[in-house]
Amino acid sequence: MSYQDxxxxxxxxxxxxxxxxxxxxxxxxxxxEQPDExxxxxxxxxxxxxxICHVHGRNEHGENDASRLQAVNDAIRERCDDxxxxxxxxxxxxxxxxxxxxxxDPAPDMASLDMGPFNRGDHIITEHNRHNxxxxxxxxxxxxxxxxxxxxxxxxxxEVYRLIETGLLEExxxxxxxxxxxxxxxxxxxxxxxxxxxxxxxxxxxxLATGPHQLPLTTLSAIxxxxxxxxxxxxxxxxxxxxxxSNAQLVERxxxxxxxxxxxxxxxxxxxxxLGMD
Amino acid sequence: xxxxxxxxxxxNDEHEFDHLRPYCTVTDEFVSxxxxxxxxxxxxxxxxDHCEVFQAAVExxxxxxx
Numbered sequence: 335m336s337y338q339d340x341x342x343x344x345x346x347x348x349x350x351x352x353x354x355x356x357x358x359x360x361x362x363x364x365x366x367e368q369p370d371e372x373x374x375x376x377x378x379x380x381x382x383x384x385x386i387c388h389v390h391g392r393n394e395h396g397e398n399d400a401s402r403l404q405a406v407n408d409a410i411r412e413r414c415d416d417x418x419x420x421x422x423x424x425x426x427x428x429x430x431x432x433x434x435x436x437x438x439d440p441a442p443d444m445a446s447l448d449m450g451p452f453n454r455g456d457h458i459i460t461e462h463n464r465h466n467x468x469x470x471x472x473x474x475x476x477x478x479x480x481x482x483x484x485x486x487x488x489x490x491x492x493e494v495y496r497l498i499e500t501g502l503l504e505e506x507x508x509x510x511x512x513x514x515x516x517x518x519x520x521x522x523x524x525x526x527x528x529x530x531x532x533x534x535x536x537x538x539x540x541x542l543a544t545g546p547h548q549l550p551l552t553t554l555s556a557i558x559x560x561x562x563x564x565x566x567x568x569x570x571x572x573x574x575x576x577x578x579x580s581n582a583q584l585v586e587r588x589x590x591x592x593x594x595x596x597x598x599x600x601x602x603x604x605x606x607x608x609l610g611m612d
Numbered sequence: 613x614x615x616x617x618x619x620x621x622x623x624n625d626e627h628e629f630d631h632l633r634p635y636c637t638v639t640d641e642f643v644s645x646x647x648x649x650x651x652x653x654x655x656x657x658x659x660x661d662h663c664e665v666f667q668a669a670v671e672x673x674x675x676x677x678x
Contacts (some may be wrong), residue, residue, distance in 0.1 A: 357644065358644060358645055359629060359641060360627050360633065360641075360642035361631070361644075361646060392645065394632075395620060395631065395632055395633055396631070396633050397633060397634065397648045397649070397652075398648075398649065424647070426649060426655065427649075427655055428655055454646055455647065456662075457649070457664070458646060467614075499671075543626075
């Protein structure tokens with residue numbers, strides 16, 4: 335969790351977020367939405383070094399549908415070797431629907447856990463209140479699911495400390511620092527450094543940044559001893575004006591950067607060990 | 613009640629899909645997944661209260677009637 339970790343050759347966990355809940359094929363037709371498409375993208379990313387896949391479910395119209403996560407998980411397990419599956423519990427649906435997304439059989443290895451609400455459009459505020467967060471954390475603990483704590487802004491880091499005090503989390507805490515527009519932390523190297531300095535003891539951090547900030551800030555994360563999330567959920571473009579052809583295209587670039595930094599990517603087993611997962 | 617301005621289409625001038633997607637006939641654009649929840653009045657959303665596009669269309673129609 336420091337520059338020294340980077341110098342000490344700490345392995346970097348690479349997560350691919352294939353789909354998300356924000357965009358559709360009308361924005362980038364290469365975005366995978368259906369279970370087989372998602373699994374195909376995940377398999378290609380696993381071959382390139384991704385250790386974790388963060389996935390969402392969509393219905394036949396491309397709309398958000400947590401009940402489709404079972405089919406997504408099944409398709410990934412069929413096509414992939416050992417990649418860690420991380421289901422979303424984010425978005426704007428009801429608490430019940432978000433819980434349904436982690437009651438797949440078998441349970442996902444991991445699940446995202448938003449540490450507070452954020453705005454979308456003029457009227458949408460996601461319902462991540464403290465009660466819902468604790469309910470999801472309890473469900474994850476009971477089912478042996480490792481939570482990935484999503485910190486959309488620096489106030490959400492206060493909420494991480496609050497949740498730790500409840501005893502619902504196990505070390506190391508896996509914290510995903512998020513940078514972008516709107517309610518997200520403003521994307522800058524200074525803000526990355528500030529959040530990293532304020533992380534709890536015994537935590538590992540991952541970094542995601544949206545759009546054009548994905549490439550530079552995830553690279554900074556590796557240098558600070560952190561981990562990296564890339565993928566079309568967060569960035570639909572390979573470079574300015576050039577839509578991404580696939581999730582693999584983004585993962586391949588990051589794998590090359592990590593290699594140029596003389597770091598190794600963590601295998602799924604390495605990631606399980608780093609994150610204290612059984 | 614679903615927004616009366618919502619349709620499900622497989623194509624428009626710019627795109628062609630092999631499946632139907634939510635489409636707003638006010639903006640003449642396909643709708644994002646999150647916005648589609650408002651169009652369909654899912655969860656606690658109501659397109660009359662929560663969709664600024666629908667509200668603007670209603671106001672414009674009322675102005676035309678004046």
